[in-house]
Amino acid sequence: MELPLNVLGGPLNACSHDPVTGWFRDGCCNTDENDHGSHTVCAVVTQEFLVWLQEAGNDLITPAPQYGFRGLRPGDSWCICAASWRDAHRAGKGCAVHLESTHKKALEIVPIEELMVHAVAPEA
Helix, strand or coil: CCCCEECCCCECCCCCECCECCCCCCCCCCCCCCCCCCEEEEEECCHHHHHHHHHCCCCCCCCEHHHCECCCCCCCEEEEEHHHHHHHHHCCCCCEECHHHCEHHHHHCCCHHHHHHCECCCCC
């Protein structure tokens, strides 16, 4: 099995285990052909980003206990759909990104230059 790579070409690091994120809920922004949203960008969410996303129809603030989801808070890391992150970036609401935890598949939707603008140091 091929090891997943990040947007920098290295091994994909974990994004978050608290809360547990990822398409597979494995803490990583791993993906497969069934992940039509491409949950590949490891974002450090802000209140502004979360509100923007909620207004766009993706509520990650409200807890959903039936799914074991406490709701996201500013500062949480979460595997965000690449197109949603890019839309927020274009609207001036982009949030920080961990490049080493962002899956290389994100580059099919988001140019590396846009991700690097929001890269968490020391990755930048």
